[in-house]
Amino acid sequence: MSYPFATKTSNNMLPTLELNRKLENRKNMALIMAFCFMIIEIASFTTLYFILYEYRISQEFGESINLFTTNFPRFMNYIIFFAISSLLYLFFIFRYKIYHFRSNSGLADELFKMAKSYSFAVIITIGISFLMKYTDFSRLVVIAYWFSAIVLSAVLRILKRLLYFRLANNDLVCKNVIIVGAGKVGKSLMDELTHNKSFGYKVVGFVDDHDKDDFLDIQNLGQTSELNLLLQKYIVDEIIITIPSERELVNQIIKDFRKLDIKIKIIPDLFNLVMSTVQIGNINALPVVTLVKTPMRGLGLIAKRIFDILTASVLLLMISPVFLITSLAIKLDSEGSIFYKQTRLGKNGKQFGMLKFRSMITNAEAMLKSLENQNEMDNIVFKMKDDPRVTKVGRFIRKYSIDELPQLINVIKGDMSLVGPRPPLPKEVQCYGDWEWRRLEVLPGITGLWQVSGRSDLSFNQWMNLDVYYIENWSLGLDLKILIKTIPVVLKGEGAY
Known part of the structure; x- marks a missing residue:
């Protein structure tokens, strides 16, 4: 990540080198997790193939396991099955957005999406194999592969989450954020991020045109008009806007900073509705917030x-x-x-x-x-x-x-x-x-x-x-x-x- 005018640092902020180290940590951990998932799939598939299929045949019919002679064509059919299912699984985890090292959903939701991705991948691969007339598959191997992949991936995702929490608590993968607005919503957000370091956010400070006092241990950095200078002074990953009702100000912030490599997030002005579950959707091109009595449905x-x-x-x-x-x-x-x-x-x-x-x-x-x-x-x-x-x-x-x-x-x-x-x-x-x-x-x-x-x-x-x-x-x-x-x-x- 590059910041064209990040030339100054502050004593209470991480320098550019430290930020780059954090970004590298996030990228490296994501690559390591992807590599681990690949190893799990390959290991579970090949192990199950030899144990449940080749070994069983050798025991029942006296055939010796020789991958490079009589059994090689059959093994290649399974490799094709494995390759197709793996590519489909990658498609679905991107479709459900569960490929990040930092998960944006709860553990139960992530595991459910992971299991659904594996299930869809295997089912579609079976259909493709049928159309391609690759039917010489052991149902026991396919089912065992599907089940073991889900179990092992679940274990790995749980470990990944625990590792992320550990790194976040030690400020090794956290994102630096400035909060715009110190009203009811803004202070609630600052309180959440301050007391839950596992979310992976470090609040640099907040800007507000009315509130002049610091909140908790978070510094009031000035007014919203000073955001440009603050981004030159501090290293920031994200700006979170908590005053969406002030549309002109929000539009100006988006216009000024969207060209920078900084994420801009807006919390909807729905604080009075937080005691009711809301569901985000749309009617054609219009965004709609639907009030839902309970998520128990x-x-x-x-x-x-x-x-x-x-x-x-x-x-x-x-x-x-x-x-x-x-x-x-x-x-x-x-x-x-x-x-x-x-x-x-x-x-x-x-x-x-x-x-x-x-x-x-x-x-x-x-x-x-x-x-x-x-x-x-x-x-x-x-x-x-x-x-x-x-x-x-x-x-x-x-x-x-x-x-x-x-x-x-x-x-x-x-x-x-x-x-x-x-x-x-x-x-x-x-x-x-x-x-x-x-x-x-x-x-x-x-x-x-x-x-x-x-x-x-x-x-x-x-x-x-x-x-x-x-x-x-x-x-x-x-x-x-x-x-x-x-x-x-x-x-x-x-x-x-």
Whole structure:
């Protein structure tokens, strides 16, 4: 990268030589990763060919493995298959933009695109081989090659990501950036980049025509009119504009600096919409921002449902002894049924019967009216630490959330999910406003963000905020994190009553 007027340096900035070293680091690491991917493909393909095909033939028919005589034509057919699939794989990784050493997407998304690239490459190669009448292929070799390539590439991409984070944290591959605008969006961006060095950005400073004070440890470099002088003084990779509403200023910056080898990025003026998921698209040539209720849709929703069914089924089998012991304890402790079925509202306000182990006396609902003035929550939900309706066994199973285990049956039936907002009572929903109604946009869950963030010790508004945050930022990775965090929270029995 060359800067025509980068003649000065500052004590608090890297010199040109240091920047060039960083650029070389990024290029070298990208080349090393590409070389590693190539080695993985060649090694996995040839190894599988000899182990699964040639060795098996030699064992079954007594043929000796001799690559350069009788088996060479057959081996060349596989080489052609491998070459075509590899070229197609390269096409797809460029198509999905997952060839960079610095990934712009999450790990799960990157691995999904990688697996999709390999799958498309192999399927298309099989079709091409059929048209070219190359049909003497072992299905075992092809399937094993496809599977092993995906697994090994996934491992390598995970290692690549860890290596990148390590290098970024040591400022070895980071990009120098100047932020234009120190408003709400600009300060939020500076805070993110400062506290997440793994993003690979080093904030040189910011320019703003109104705010004169430094922010955190980031220097106010002056006004936007001084950008030209600042680019002569500092070495900068990117300019990020956070005030797109000032169109004349943005147009002037683009006009002045687009001829330079500096990336210009603009953050859309959608800060008030960050609490809603947005999807970027277009209608013909016009760019369009679509508001989406939740990313929990399409293939992601299908994957979540499959994960719920499989996990809930396995858990039911594993904890069947707990079911038996709890059922006996409830029967011996108090009169009444083992299970308690309560009407709750699920997705889009649909009613369903939520199952729980009974933890209260049989006339608990009738006693509720006399206890309402002792509610310890600050809103419509009733919670009471020393609730006299709770039995001895009920107090124990509530503390460790054992009473919630029958809801695994609700998960399998499709009324609930493993992770999501807790299903509310119909009378609670009657008091909901538009904000609270957002909780009903997805299936309710057995556990959720508020359960791993304080459980009953949180206020009602905190519940709502955490539930809405989950809905708007859902991913399978987030579900897994919540499930893992639920285990120690439940074992400690904190905040549950």
